[in-house]
Amino acid sequence: MILDSIADGVFTIDMDFRITSLNNAACKILGLESKDEAIGKLCFEIFHANICEHSCALRETMQTGKNIINKTVYIVNKSGEKVTISISTALLKDDQGNIIGGVETFRDISDIETLRKKIESTYSFEDIISKNKEMQQIFSILPDVALSDSSVLIEGPSGSGKELIARAIHSLSRRKEKPFVVVNCGALPENLIESELFGYKAGAFTDAKKDKPGKIAMAEGGTLFLDEIGELPLSMQVKLLRFLQFKEYEPLGDTKPKKANVRIIAATNKNLREEVAAGNFRDDLYYRLNVIGLGLPSLSQRKEDIPLLVEHFIKKYNTLKGKSIEGISDDAMNILLNYDYPGNIRELENIIEHAFVLCHEAYIKLEHLPAYVYGITPVSTLSLEEMEKTMIKQALARYSNKKDAAAALGIDTSTLWRKIKKYNLE
Known part of the structure; x- marks a missing residue:
């Protein structure tokens, strides 16, 4: 024929x-x-x-x-x-x-797929994916940064991948077999930061029943990642500076300084130069940390990475959720490409995870995306209750019975009924 x-x-x-x-x-x-x-x-x-x-x-x-x-x-x-x-x-x-x-x-199209994977591999470094010019420049110097023992300061907006960069530096370094310890300086009350970093001896204060090592001791031989370093109180900045200068510290209640072999990588979503000028951050500590400075662009400044990141997150959540979603429709992708992402990469990942809750087809479509992404309500004005209400409305619109809607939302049917009544969605 x-x-x-x-x-x-x-x-x-x-x-x-x-x-x-x-x-x-x-x-x-x-x-x-x-x-x-x-x-x-x-x-x-x-x-x-x-x-x-x-x-x-x-x-x-x-x-x-x-x-x-x-x-x-x-x-x-x-x-x-x-x-x-x-x-x-x-x-x-x-x-x-x-x-x-x-x-x-x-x-x-095996040859085309092989070429696509080759191109994709050139846009990934460790667990970081980008073909953005600024990010590619960072990728090119990370091996050299990793092999040095100098302090690193990573600046960039929240959700832009600062911890991923820090982990990549650690995994490429001679310290990779040793611990990578994270301290979120913004999540600790001021009166606990010192004991969290330096540890304490038994009897140092009322509840100190036995010795407790601090994060510096836990990171011995490895890397200590100080996230949100811009939130560190001035009183602690002095003590951190001394540690960086002399590589020694004193646990609370101890009189003998301890030596430490730890590399410091710090990160912030603030402009530390401005914080120094405003008197909120010590200039001597800033220069000690900023031996190697890396600045990460926001996702809105690297939108060429959105298709790569979407594909990456689809693969990730297929594995985590046991699904076989193959991709995303053109209209849904266009919406994602035109969104501003105040929450950066973390927000994009949340959007894809949201879509996985509602999508039971081969491709993520527009109706599977959160409503705020395509302009119904700006994300910055959404409360948690409003986000929950939006997700429930989308599920109810998609499923003909409450049982299926509840299953898609990951809650039981009785909880869904209570939420429907609460938000007047009957």
Whole structure:
């Protein structure tokens, strides 16, 4: 037949999803020796595609009448090899216009997929993904930064990946087999910071029943990551400065200084130069920390990274949630590309996790995204209750019964009913 002269694979099925015909290119891609190996078989018995069980493209076309164009899927050929193909589907009709089955064309895009993965790998460094020029410059110097023992100050907005950079530096350094210890300076009350960092001896204060090592001792030989360093009180800045100068400290209640072999990496979402000028941060400590300074751009300044990050988070949550979501629709991606992300990468990840709650299809669509992302309410004005109300409204709109809506939200049905009553969503 004429179809045997084209390079794309083509096959047809009847209404029972049994293969009625296929061309030579289809046999070659599938690794079949003859067409007889496939004729009469159920299509999933031949293709073993990743979409066969939950989101069959031909089934969708035969149910909706809508063609699918250039969808990327994976099949397993006769030799057990995974092959990346691009598929398109259409209805198969007789001379009277009656639907008698479906037709699918497909092409082997393994070489293109290999190239895509190669390109993707050039945009990742450790666990950080970016093709942004500023980020690529940071990637290029991180190995040298890691091999030094100098203090590092990472500045950037909240959620921009400062801890990931710090962990990358540690994992590339000679200290990688030793601990990486995190201290959030903004999360500790002022009266606890000193004991948290330096530890204490038994009897140092009323509840000190026994010696307790501080974070510096716990990080011995490794890296101490001081997050939100801009929140450190001035009284503690003096003591941290002394530690950086002499590599020694005194636990509370002790009279003998202890030596420490610890590298310091600090991070802040503040502009520390401005904090120094305002008298909120010591200039001598600033210069001790800022031996190597790294500035991270906000996600709104590196929007070219959004498709890469979305793909990364989809893979992550497929693993965590046991799902097989394959990607995101064009209109949903356009919304994400035009959003400003005051919460940066952390917010984008939350958006994708939100979509995973509501999406039970192959692709994340517009209705699976939080309403505030496409302009209903700015995120900065949303309270937790408003966000909860929005998620419940979306779930109720998507599911016809309360049980399914509750399951998608991760709550039981009685809790959903209470929330519906609370927010007047009946």
